[in-house]
Amino acid sequence: MSHSDGVVARPKVLVPEKLSPDGLALLQKTLDVDEKKGLTPEQLIEIIPGYEALLVRSETKVTAQLLQAAKNLKVVARAGVGVDNVDVPAATKLGIVVVNSPQGNIQAAAEHTIALLMSMARNIPDGCASTKAGKWERSRLVGVEVKGKTLGVIGLGKVGLIVARMARGLGMNVTASDPYASSQVAAAANVTLVKTLNELLPVVDFLTIHTPMLASTKGMLSTTELNLMKPGARLLNVARGGIIDESALLNALESGHLAGAAIDVFTAEPPSKDPEGTAARLIAHPKCVVTPHLGASTIEAQENVSIDVCEQVLDILSGALPRSAVNAPIILPAEYKTLQPYVRLVEKIGSIYTQHFSPSSTTAFRNTFDLIYEGDIASMSSTKPLFAALIKGLLSPISDAEGLNINIVNAEMVAKERGIFVNEQKSRDPSSTLSAYSSLVTLVARPPSRPASVTRIAAEDISQKSDRVQHIISGYCSDNRPFISRLDRFSTSFSPTDDSTILICHNYDAPGKIGTVGSILGRESVNIKFMSVAPQSFGDNKFLPNSGTPTESGTATPVGGGGGAVRRQSAAGGHSEALMILGVDGDVNPDVVKELVAAGGVLSVSVVNL
Numbered sequence: 001m002s003h004s005d006g007v008v009a010r011p012k013v014l015v016p017e018k019l020s021p022d023g024l025a026l027l028q029k030t031l032d033v034d035e036k037k038g039l040t041p042e043q044l045i046e047i048i049p050g051y052e053a054l055l056v057r058s059e060t061k062v063t064a065q066l067l068q069a070a071k072n073l074k075v076v077a078r079a080g081v082g083v084d085n086v087d088v089p090a091a092t093k094l095g096i097v098v099v100n101s102p103q104g105n106i107q108a109a110a111e112h113t114i115a116l117l118m119s120m121a122r123n124i125p126d127g128c129a130s131t132k133a134g135k136w137e138r139s140r141l142v143g144v145e146v147k148g149k150t151l152g153v154i155g156l157g158k159v160g161l162i163v164a165r166m167a168r169g170l171g172m173n174v175t176a177s178d179p180y181a182s183s184q185v186a187a188a189a190n191v192t193l194v195k196t197l198n199e200l201l202p203v204v205d206f207l208t209i210h211t212p213m214l215a216s217t218k219g220m221l222s223t224t225e226l227n228l229m230k231p232g233a234r235l236l237n238v239a240r241g242g243i244i245d246e247s248a249l250l251n252a253l254e255s256g257h258l259a260g261a262a263i264d265v266f267t268a269e270p271p272s273k274d275p276e277g278t279a280a281r282l283i284a285h286p287k288c289v290v291t292p293h294l295g296a297s298t299i300e301a302q303e304n305v306s307i308d309v310c311e312q313v314l315d316i317l318s319g320a321l322p323r324s325a326v327n328a329p330i331i332l333p334a335e336y337k338t339l340q341p342y343v344r345l346v347e348k349i350g351s352i353y354t355q356h357f358s359p360s361s362t363t364a365f366r367n368t369f370d371l372i373y374e375g376d377i378a379s380m381s382s383t384k385p386l387f388a389a390l391i392k393g394l395l396s397p398i399s400d401a402e403g404l405n406i407n408i409v410n411a412e413m414v415a416k417e418r419g420i421f422v423n424e425q426k427s428r429d430p431s432s433t434l435s436a437y438s439s440l441v442t443l444v445a446r447p448p449s450r451p452a453s454v455t456r457i458a459a460e461d462i463s464q465k466s467d468r469v470q471h472i473i474s475g476y477c478s479d480n481r482p483f484i485s486r487l488d489r490f491s492t493s494f495s496p497t498d499d500s501t502i503l504i505c506h507n508y509d510a511p512g513k514i515g516t517v518g519s520i521l522g523r524e525s526v527n528i529k530f531m532s533v534a535p536q537s538f539g540d541n542k543f544l545p546n547s548g549t550p551t552e553s554g555t556a557t558p559v560g561g562g563g564g565a566v567r568r569q570s571a572a573g574g575h576s577e578a579l580m581i582l583g584v585d586g587d588v589n590p591d592v593v594k595e596l597v598a599a600g601g602v603l604s605v606s607v608v609n610l
């Protein structure tokens, strides 16, 4: 963002909840951080368009409506584990990265669980309140020991496992139910893993929940499940309100079936104060120990999560990948660095394809794309950024740039919506094509349901049916700069730099062409920055995926290059052909393009804006 006076504005971060200053201090060096607590949802929607990053804990509801209003938002950072207050699918669709802090507060949450377990077993809150009230009620407040008792854990993930280990340390037996837990991990922690809740519930003295809030866990403990528990058992919830049905729990406490409950999280937070309502009655129940969602509230955990997500916000706003994205692929930093120049290359390849080969396809891509990686690049464990770059490159010349925020978060979704099919292929074998560079990336656009190699269409039809022939664009990187090395049958070497314009002229390879083209452009005040003549070096438009070697023979296909704005005569017999690629400054309007064709020898011209 820049002001009209040329001053570059610092990206803005909105923090509508209490976050530890340790992380915020990291942001304040380079970003404008606005801490604004107590905003209503309406106020939030009103101001969110001004922000690039939003940092939240569990209180802010990051709805689809809020995200749609957030025109400049790049990242939602959840300073904690659970992202159930963020509409992640909506963020994904809009290309907004959602990050969290999967480790930062898990010790705090586990310790809070154990604190509640012991508080409940020994009536600590009740004993404390009664003593402060001047009473001395030793016989009413007799508790139970946990040693030798069985703790049931639903969800043996990060928090659940720490709780299980600590409970083992307290001398408890631990049995867990988690359909996705590793039996080795459970065995190593001396936890008995059972397959179903039905097996777990009848055997436990204490039950604790540590699953995320998901459609499948919402209301997972209701009357039927609570009835399966032993009479006199006790229940803890430091995961999410709503996983236990609050009215079923209240009934179980009121009937005396359960001897106690310890609840840190509620279906609605803060819970309704209506004294007749379920939440208020549960909170008031003498056998229920409650805390106001304090699981993560330790100084250490808040420092951890704040620093963790703030570092990720800095990463994202500087174009790097975060370490804990909820809706983006995890890519190792070293690999990401290697991929970066190729990301630019593949985006340019996509853009050149759309502008040079498919200028009339403004709504749909009928071709199927093979994106072929050869050499070192083929050994990357994730090529997601390259896939995303291709989709962005293909679409940006024909889409409203404002609305086109394509990145690794939403590329697959966008490709699916636009009917773009990309088949990524890798070949690590060195091939002759690769001798000059360590990696080569090739885009092959195959016409639908035709054999890849055999296509003969009258040349004059090509401009109309450009997406009925196969097209090939290859490129490589040198010194971190992208280069295009092949356009269909023509070999070339030019660097498609950002914000540049190139003219791709297809002509018969005869003397005098360069001079003619140069003088027309000069007359029109179009400055030529570079020129590269691309001779015909490949026998046809074929590429054998994974062979790494473009074929030198086979059925002749018409010239694919220059499905562009103007096409004159077909490529006729006898003459060899070439592309003349010119990097230019200045506006190349359609009249100039027409003149280039009329001036002789130039068969077609594409204007490609990069």
Ligand SMILES: NC(=O)C1=CN([C@@H]2O[C@H](COP(=O)(O)OP(=O)(O)OC[C@H]3O[C@@H](n4cnc5c(N)ncnc54)[C@H](O)[C@@H]3O)[C@@H](O)[C@H]2O)C=CC1
Binding pocket: 080, 081, 082, 083, 102, 105, 106, 109, 154, 155, 156, 157, 158, 159, 160, 177, 178, 179, 180, 181, 210, 211, 212, 213, 216, 217, 238, 239, 240, 264, 265, 293, 294, 295, 296, 297
């Ligand atoms: N009260 C608080 O302040 C805090 C609450 N939490 C809550 O704790 C939850 C768990 O956190 P982590 O352990 O870090 O998450 P995690 O993702 O490491 O573990 C969750 C576990 O639940 C399991 N699971 C999922 N569906 C299940 C089902 N139907 N039955 C049994 N197990 C199931 C998963 O397989 C996984 O092992 C978070 O999602 C968050 O909602 C986390 C931190 C603080």
Ligand SMILES: O=C(O)C(=O)COP(=O)(O)O
Binding pocket: 057, 058, 059, 079, 080, 081, 082, 083, 105, 293, 294, 295, 296, 297
């Ligand atoms: O990390 C989590 O999932 C939590 O529930 C912590 O919530 P909080 O950040 O304390 O509002």
